Amino acid sequence: QVQLVESGGGLVQAGDSVRLSCAASGLTFNTYGMAWFRQAPGKEREFVSTISRSGMTLSADSVKGRFTISRDNAKNTVYLQMNTLKPADTAVYCCAAGPGGYGNAKSDNYNYWGPGTQVTVSS
Secondary structure, eight states: OOEEEEEOOEEEETTOOEEEEEEEESSOGGGSEEEEEEEOTTSOOEEEEEEOTTSOEEEOTTTTTTEEEEEETTTTEEEEEEOSOOGGGOEEEEEEEEOOSTTOOOGGGOOEEOOOEEEEEEO
16 A cells, blocks of 8 residues: 655754655555645644656745655655754654645645644744
């Protein structure tokens, strides 16, 4: 079956950098679009970044210039490099796999989800 497993979260200070990883198995990884979403306590799930099967990326305005999504098809892994972290970035970050086209920012379009990894940014 399909599994997505995130890693790399933790407790960091404002201004720090963190790289999240999401290892995928049970699917033909290079045919899927991959994305990161996040959910903070008491808030709805929010789109962060997505990367198409061809490597085209789209990010939310709130993270543009700070976060970078990338993928390594040889390792069946998608990454989220997060720089200049802010307390407002505190959330559970989940990766998702879905349609391979560009710009898919709606969570309903994604078929598979990981359990998430907590990122906490202290001020």
